[in-house]
Amino acid sequence: MPPVLLLVLATLFWAGNFTVGEVAVRSVDPLSLTWLRWTLAAVPLLLVAHVVERPDWRAVARRWPALLALGVLGMSGYPMLLYASLERTSAVSASVINAINPAVMVVLAVLVGMARAGWRTWAGVGVGLLGVLLVLSRGDLGVLLALRLNSGDLIMLVAVVVWSAYTLASQRLGLPALSATALQVLLAALVLTPFALAAGVLLPQDGPTWGAVAYIVVFPSIGAYLCWNHAVPRVSPGAAGTSMNLITVFVMLLAAFLGRPPTPVQVLGAVLVVGGVLLATPRGGGRARHTPRGVAA
Template structure:
């Protein structure tokens, strides 16, 4: 009985730690961008993470690297969007907005992914999911405008929040097109994309004079981001997915926002009414989008929320 409980607790603990580390990317990233520009942080993050990811992929998945690298054009496109563009936008956003706001906006990803799937692939959205999408987007607008919804008409939106909105749009496209990548194990795919991100960014890094940060705090922040969210979370997540259904594991992604808020508040941040209200709307929307319909005969497919482990890095 005790062994059975341990087997059940192990994957759950792995999922919790994975989302905790991803939440740390927001909190520590917000600190790191005070002394490092987004390009510097993005480049060094993937330089640090690339080799450990390759080693872990080999040990855990033992992939056919020839088959993986033959899909390099697809991996390159995904790397440019998910590893480079998204990360640059995220760290750019954290220069102008709080980790709490960024994580609340990011929590609307399931709704944005569903809308992009509808626009690009004509995926059908169930009525309940449509209601959830509207609630989630309303919650994001509340956060974006700090509760002043008329500001949307005047485009009076914090620059950081606007960058974060662009980031989740980019990540939604990355997620949708990444679904068509077959024949590559998830950790190996992540490792290849990290390597490509480092290679692509190297000329820009050399031209802009990217260097290892001199401040001890910034260096430790960079090491944390390069190891825990970039390597540890992926390893823990994929280990858990061997024992937990992807749909159930996807629910744990909501903990990223929860952990980000808790860590930020513990470090002295305060929550505004707009953040509380907008966050509540976002999570109500997530609940509706994530709820599964009752089994019924249907010929059309409905959009379901993604459970890709990269959806909220």
């Protein structure tokens, strides 16, 4: 399959995580949904990683402390924050805020000495933040001045920082991407199990919710990572990074298809965020190895 098509499929699957997740959290709490997602996806993802990458599992397993920390941060923390956000805000708003991830990663990389930033970077970050502020305020400056912000949007901002930190940390692993992800998923499921059991796992109570959970397990959790890791070695870093902007586009299209078209403010915010990311993201550089830049894990 052409790598460009694989990138499109991966971003479409991740976009579905926002739209379908918004449905699932109506009856399943974020902790239960995250635990179900990774518990059901862990073994299939390990099998896929074994077939595709044929890794030295002993060598990969020796890095378990780092994989455990990354699993807790990116595979546990980010999804729970995402689903908590979707309990309180729309999938479109969450996806627009999430789209600023690459710009946030650049800022964090500069702060920790992993990158340098010129005028393009800071201009891009500024434009992207303006787009996010539009979404946060729903286009009403009075909302910002009075700090009457939607709690779901604020939670999504925290999720963006968590995912950006996770992505930067994962770049130092030096392990096969799919295999490292699969072990992080397994460890995340194990860590979440006692908390989920203590809190009382809330299982879906109807067919549509089970269908939503099944989609989240099969497509964003397995299919998207498989497509992404097949495509990234065959395309330029710029193409891979730019493709992440399709997530917001797909979320908006899915929302319109479901009868909830994005508002003009959300569309303008998305345009500013995507434009800011394109301006802030450095051209060239090495290929993405471990985790997609700015994706919804």
